[in-house]
Amino acid sequence: MEEYRLILDLAIAFGAALGGGLIARLLKQPPILGYLIAGIIIGPYALGLIESIGNIRILATIGVVILLFTLGLEFSLRELKRLRNVAIFGGIAQIAVTTALGMLVAMSLLGQTPREAIVFGFLIALSSTMVVLGLLVDRGEANSPHGRVMIAILLLQDIAAAFAMFILPALGTADGSLLPTLGVAFLKAGAFIALVLVAGIWLMPRVLRHVALRQSRELFIISVAALCLGGAFAAYYFGLSAALGAFAIGLIVSESDFAHQALGNVAPLRDLFSALFFVSIGML
Template sequence: MVKKGIGVGWVVEADLRLIVDLVIVLATALGGGLLASALKQPPLLGYILAGVVIGPAGLAGIREVVQVETLAQFGVTLLLFSLGVEFSLGKLRRVGAIALGGGLLQMGLTIGLTAYAVSATGWLSPRAGVVLGTILALSSTAVALKSLAETGQTESLAGQAMLGILIVQDLAVGLILAVLPALSATWDDLGLALGLALVKLLGFSVGALALGRWGVPPLLRFLAQRESRELFLLGVICLCVGIALFTQKLGLSSEMGAFVAGVMIADVEYADQTLAYVEPLRDVFGALFFASIGMLIDPQFILAHAPLIAGLVLLVMVGKFLVVVPVTRLFGYSWPMAVLVGCGLSQIGEFSFILATAGQGLGLISRHIYLLVVGTTAITLLVSPVLLQWVGHLLERWQMAGEPESLKVVSLFRDHLVICGYGQIGQDVAQIVAAHGGSLLILEQSERAIAQVRRRELTYLPGDATSWSILHRANLSQARAMVITIPDLASIRLCLKRALQLAGDLEIIVCAPRKEYIDALYRLGATKVIHPDFEASLGLSSHLLTQLGVPLEQIQLELAEIRNHHYQDLSLAEAVCLLPITPPSLSSAS
């Protein structure tokens, strides 16, 4: 009994030790974040430095380091899950070329150049060079995402391109981990490992698409019907962690699974509710994660090898910048955007710690190289947020200095119509309104569409219409109305929600890309939701009924009735015959 009592007491003491360690980490992270904020630096910089201070190489104030690092991984999971919820396939399609082509090209060039450089100088073997190149090719999704959010650039075209490349890098981590053991074997084993990893990734992608289409929406609807915030949050967390663990079991990265889980929810009407519930947990565990990165940093090793590590940091960041910028320009992005993307991807990612550990365990890199990689990675993670913030502000000032005067004084607009998206519908609306002398402001991020706006000498703001900064500059509180013609639901939803937060009584007309979205957009606060196919049917019906002699006032009343009922009594196949009108000319014709 005594031994049992001692054992229980030891367990309780160990549990309390972990709780105390967590409190220490979070409190120190708070202090570091406040200090960084006071110095006008990103808070995550303070989180990392807090980890250095209390880590094993610092004051050694944390005893349960492994347990704290394990819990910190939950922060990465929630961070990428939130990214998936905010992401959308529509946005991915807009940056799909640079995400896939640019991401693969950037990784290939980085790996190839690194392997050639280290083998040509005789520093490492070609296979070790490939491993090192793979480590350097990855950038930090967590750091870049946090930096973009803090500088308000997440929804910008450069931010979306950056995130697209980062997602491709994260998807490649599973393949890299599967192939890494084969690097110490023959080329035949390498091909087999790569093929197996591709099959797993393809199978998981097909399963994720099916689950996202037929499984997730009914599950979220069921949870929402319980009318319990706690049950909804628990259900979402279980979904996120469950998919993350499943992908890890497959040999792919758990982080990729968390992101895919978020994407499954992105186009569901409960996406905003999910994000609102998860964000507080994400921020707390995210701070824990960045502090855990700081715990890996050994200041004594860095000081002992300061010249070498400083040179490696400079070489890595400049080298990656010189690779990313031409790749970004190759896909048609402007120089300012290319520079911003290059700065955002110039650091080494947190997954590189995992790859470096695996490479050391397989004997592909030495302990000394591993410590150099850890030190270099940590420094780049510290420098990158500051660099991205500084370059972002510099480019914004430069861009503002080169803008037309009409854009600099956009806040002076009154009684203007804001058009979000300059596709075909946006162009038609702008042309009609401009012909009647109406004041217009167009929000568009596509360089091709902006070129058309310039040719027609219309006033515009370049940027994503879902961005807080763009919507602020559009002076929505003084606008007459707003028209949203963005093609994907996630962007429409975010634009609508933020516009109403800035101007709650603003009349907002939304063009729904699919008829299933009409009721959801009304619930989100849209004044009027139109659907192009239904409107085409109503326009055709109006013309035909006019030809049949039906009074124009009666036609307008009937069409208004259909629109007021959200097209519920109208289907695409029965658009004309469901109109409850008996034209007088029909009887005479017969």
């Protein structure tokens, strides 16, 4: 019965998302707002209609991965290179200034220690990548100049968050482990970049070309899904964001002759799982 309960939970979640999205559209609001409210209504703190919340969240994570993968498909290495100065300097400045202000508030108003204030300030500095990207896609602004800049800064924030996962625990110790921890983080990031480059230059073009020659839409979708999810897990394994890994794989595929075909096949899945993600956020 458990597997059928998951089916029922998915039906409830998608039905609630449909209702919330339609109402949001009627009120001239983003559908994302409707998805969030729908999640609140069917979640454990309201009607409690969903039992398999853990499984729903696992599936919702796939929505994050697919969304970043499709954004990578719509980008290009040339465009990312053009935006590198804005992303690096603008992103670092935004994180630094917001973190400093957050630390000031935490120490002066909340009475936190400097180490606690650093964590508080850094959390304040980060934006919700999925929420911002969802709004950009919904409003058709993901390909606009300001949308590209925002995406580049969000990617830098994801990288900073990954390094923070290594650094912040070391700040709580007094054994001088910060530098070794940083070294490990950089080594892992470098290993992932090397893996993506090798796979992007040698493996992925050959796989996609071989599958495309079979003229099977089903096999092509399967190959794209394997690359997307494999890249996401590889990034997670090396201590980075799974979404960042999916974006990197999408970026590599965007340089191939199959980028438009991949985007056309994956876009419906992106919309479906993205809606599920926002419903799951509402259930928190």
